Amino acid sequence: MLESIELKIRDVLRDHGRLNQDIERIDMQTDLYKSGMTSHASVNVMLALEGAFDIEFPDNFLKRSVFGSIDSIRRAVTELRVAS
């Protein structure tokens, strides 16, 4: 289950993250902002994640740190899926 969540997150980041390196080279803790993701791109990532996981990010999740790494995104997605 966790692996499939990570794979979906990687697919979203590949399509919308505007990263400056291949998603395969990004590990769980890599800083996505230092890897090229802009604040605008992070909005696209958020909306794509909502579609991919059928969730909605509430305001209190709209923090820079939530979208800072694959690991932080996975934790947020997991929490929102449990809550929904």
Place this chain on the structure above:
Amino acid sequence: MPHQSFPILDLLHQRVTTSQALFGLSVGFDIVQISQMEGSLRAFGETFTKRLFTPNELIYANCDEGLFAERLAARFAAKEAVIKALQLSELGVDWRDIEVIKKSDGDCYLQLHGQVSRLALSMGAMQWLLSMSHDGDYAGAVVMALGVTPNPQISELSTKVKYVGIH
């Protein structure tokens, strides 16, 4: 590569730091690629626009043909500039709480709502200055919050103030 010195930046740095201490000035800047905004509109449509922009912002952006994406890009830059000026990126805010209003004389100003308004007031930001521009594929905005109460966090960051907004 040796570090390149820019005396004018050092001078600006001193002036901004002094202004910040004396007058409670906080600055934010952001730039958005208009073609990327067009990409977001194609990919997410109303899901994107309704999440980020107020009805009035959307009406204005759509009132002249061909300017929708660049107007939204400038407004998104303004919203992000406010978030940077008040250092709200870790608080979680609704972008629609930061609204750019177009006046009849053509000028634009900021109107804050909800949680962002409460946070701004709690920090003492009583007045905002906004300037937006676009050229080619880019739109940018700079905002200044006046009256922000100096606090230890801002003082700590003051030595880095010339880098504020470069993310």
